[in-house]
Amino acid sequence: MGESNKPARGRNRAVADDGKPRPPGALRERWLEEKVRQLYQEVVDERVPGELLEILDRLPSEDK
Amino acid sequence: MTVRTGPVGRIPPSVREPLDRVRDPGRGPQLSSLINDEIVTCLPHLRAFARSLSGDRVRADDLVHDAIVRALQAADQFTPGTNFKAWIFTILRNLYFNESRRKRAAPQPLEDADREGRCTAPSQEARLEFDDFRRAFMTLSPEQREALTLVGAGGFRYDETAAICGCAIGTIKSRVARARSELSAMLAGDHVEPRVTRSP
Numbered sequence: 176m177g178e179s180n181k182p183a184r185g186r187n188r189a190v191a192d193d194g195k196p197r198p199p200g201a202l203r204e205r206w207l208e209e210k211v212r213q214l215y216q217e218v219v220d221e222r223v224p225g226e227l228l229e230i231l232d233r234l235p236s237e238d239k
Numbered sequence: 240m241t242v243r244t245g246p247v248g249r250i251p252p253s254v255r256e257p258l259d260r261v262r263d264p265g266r267g268p269q270l271s272s273l274i275n276d277e278i279v280t281c282l283p284h285l286r287a288f289a290r291s292l293s294g295d296r297v298r299a300d301d302l303v304h305d306a307i308v309r310a311l312q313a314a315d316q317f318t319p320g321t322n323f324k325a326w327i328f329t330i331l332r333n334l335y336f337n338e339s340r341r342k343r344a345a346p347q348p349l350e351d352a353d354r355e356g357r358c359t360a361p362s363q364e365a366r367l368e369f370d371d372f373r374r375a376f377m378t379l380s381p382e383q384r385e386a387l388t389l390v391g392a393g394g395f396r397y398d399e400t401a402a403i404c405g406c407a408i409g410t411i412k413s414r415v416a417r418a419r420s421e422l423s424a425m426l427a428g429d430h431v432e433p434r435v436t437r438s439p
Contacts, residue, residue, distance in 0.1 A: 203423050208391050210372040215392030218287035224300060227282060230307050231275055 274314045277323040278307055284393065288328055291388040292335045294377045302338075306331035325395065329403045332385060339381065375425040383418035386411050 285306060289299035310317075310327050317326055376384065382404070389400040390411065401408045
């Protein structure tokens with residue numbers, strides 16, 4: 176759980192399952208994409224403030 | 240949160256009147272109901288997009304608020320069956336960039352980036368790593384953050400992102416590539432300098 180996904184550098188460069196060096200660019204790119212999604216999802220998962228929902232709640236109802 | 244209480248407290252005529260127009264017998268209730276439902280569905284994503292642009296929780300929610308009001312004002316311009324999410328994202332990003340231009344100052348996101356979202360990472364190491372990423376992300380230009388967020392997290396294709404941002408697909412691809420490159424460079428250096436204010 177606590178293991179870092181951050182791309183390793185230098186002598187610690189990641190190695191693929193077949194033993195060949197993993198392309199550092201691809202690994203880094205995947206890591207970055209995950210972080211961007213994480214950053215976004217973190218806000219999506221937040222509770223929406225009531226003040227924002229109030230805008231819609233206070234709209235005149237359609238049957239008025 | 241300090242969303243302004245005025246516009247939230249009651250529906251101003253600028254919103255009510257367009258809604259009344261939308262509710263004419265031709266397309267009214269269905270369209271306003273559709274807009275309402277779509278806004279509710281999009282709200283979490285609007286907030287996430289706004290946060291990625293402004294880097295500031297309060298300012299982001301103010302932006303979302305203004306985007307909702309603007310969307311309601313322009314509800315009769317929305318064509319049912321088209322991409323509502325893209326439509327309201329466009330409204331929000333236009334509000335953000337117009338406001339930034341007016342203020343002639345870019346956001347100051349680093350304090351907020353430091354302040355927010357510290358409790359989500361599962362371990363201290365991962366948390367520090369994520370904070371590093373967050374800081375690095377917020378030093379990108381707003382256009383880069385926008386492109387990266389829409390393509391990488393918002394679920395938009397390059398062509399849809401280009402339409403939202405009002406630019407060419409190639410420009411979006413370039414912004415995404417450059418953003419990734421800058422992030423990689425910053426994080427590889429393990430040192431993130433705050434970006435000096437920069438107008439969009």
